[in-house]
Amino acid sequence: MISIKSQSPNLTSVPPTYTITKTPNDEAVTLDHIDPEVKIPIIDFSLLTSSNPDQRSKTIAELGRACEDWGFFMVINHCVPERLMSAVIDGCRGFFDLSEEEKLEFEGKHVLDPIRYGTSFNTSVEKVFYWRDFLKVIVNPHFQFPNKPSEFSEIAFEYCKKTREVVMGILEGISENLGLEANYIYKTLNLDSGVQVFAANLYPPCPQPELAMGLPPHSDHGLLTLLIQNGIGGLQIQHEGKWVNVNPNIPNALLVNTADHLEILSNRKYKSVVHRAIVNKIDTRISLAIANGPAFDAVVSPASKLVENHSPAYTGMKYRDYMELQQSSRLTGKLILDRLRL
Ligand SMILES: O=C(O)CCC(=O)C(=O)O
Numbered sequence: 527m528i529s530i531k532s533q534s535p536n537l538t539s540v541p542p543t544y545t546i547t548k549t550p551n552d553e554a555v556t557l558d559h560i561d562p563e564v565k566i567p568i569i570d571f572s573l574l575t576s577s578n579p580d581q582r583s584k585t586i587a588e589l590g591r592a593c594e595d596w597g598f599f600m601v602i603n604h605c606v607p608e609r610l611m612s613a614v615i616d617g618c619r620g621f622f623d624l625s626e627e628e629k630l631e632f633e634g635k636h637v638l639d640p641i642r643y644g645t646s647f648n649t650s651v652e653k654v655f656y657w658r659d660f661l662k663v664i665v666n667p668h669f670q671f672p673n674k675p676s677e678f679s680e681i682a683f684e685y686c687k688k689t690r691e692v693v694m695g696i697l698e699g700i701s702e703n704l705g706l707e708a709n710y711i712y713k714t715l716n717l718d719s720g721v722q723v724f725a726a727n728l729y730p731p732c733p734q735p736e737l738a739m740g741l742p743p744h745s746d747h748g749l750l751t752l753l754i755q756n757g758i759g760g761l762q763i764q765h766e767g768k769w770v771n772v773n774p775n776i777p778n779a780l781l782v783n784t785a786d787h788l789e790i791l792s793n794r795k796y797k798s799v800v801h802r803a804i805v806n807k808i809d810t811r812i813s814l815a816i817a818n819g820p821a822f823d824a825v826v827s828p829a830s831k832l833v834e835n836h837s838p839a840y841t842g843m844k845y846r847d848y849m850e851l852q853q854s855s856r857l858t859g860k861l862i863l864d865r866l867r868l
Pocket residue numbers: 725727741746753760761801802803813815
């Protein structure tokens with residue numbers, strides 16, 4: 527593989543292998559410019575886990591609306607320390623700054639290899655490549671990690687542990703919102719052994735950003751993805767048929783999006799949100815997505831209580847098989863999820 531980081535400094539135009547074709551609704555909007563009243567929801571984690579039942583149930587209701595109306599929200603007042611958030615982003619930058627030779631030690635062979643450094647999404651099936659390098663590590667149920675740069679592994683371990691706490695708190699609220707026991711998702715999907723993937727993305731500056739794409743429109747495979755970034759915008763989410771820019775400057779917020787397995791489990795009450803990453807001319811953008819899914823061996827289908835009076839919208843599939851299929855296919859919209867529709 528040839529990383530885009532190593533190629534981009536010498537490029538004054540986008541090579542044909544990276545040139546995308548645009549569709550007419552591709553322009554994105556910035557919410558404040560259309561309606562200052564419409565805002566990406568913000569969930570206060572300290573209220574969600576509050577011992578005050580009124581505060582907690584009010585926040586759980588807000589969480590439910592955020593999942594139903596947006597599939598995307600920002601979490602504030604969570605338990606992940608600010609210094610850990612910036613340290614892990616620094617660690618990602620340090621990793622991508624290693625020499626190509628050093629990074630290639632971590633080039634995986636198979637899509638489910640625990641440590642995988644690569645470029646684009648899956649170059650073996652793509653005709654057009656994305657302007658992005660990545661490091662993907664399966665960090666739970668077993669933690670393994672690149673041994674360089676120094677301390678990256680320890681910091682990533684801490685960060686992943688803390689983000690799991692946030693995810694569990696959110697999933698309890700979501701379970702209750704769906705009318706299930708608070709620990710329903712945890713128990714049914716065996717989240718003690720839940721698959722957590724550390725996915726670091728690097729998008730180098732691009733000479734013609736309108737001709738290339740960082741990541742194409744897609745949904746994520748797990749239940750919930752938590753994302754942080756280095757202060758540079760580029761993430762866009764699809765909301766009511768429009769592409770909406772996500773403001774990168776909400777300090778200390780964790781960006782959360784609903785993923786395919788929450789759509790399956792909730793029997794389509796909550797849809798996985800389609801999102802993409804665009805690139806820019808000036809700055810290197812780094813984002814870190816932590817994908818949190820069921821255990822590898824869990825067969826996920828809609829929660830039994832939700833199909834008592836409704837027909838199931840999805841057939842069940844083992845999470846390992848789903849992940850393997852998603853990672854070895856081209857990344858486009860909700861292609862894999864649609865295959866399970868009944
Ligand atoms: O870089 C971003 O903002 C999006 C990353 C993403 O969607 C992913 O890693 O699945």
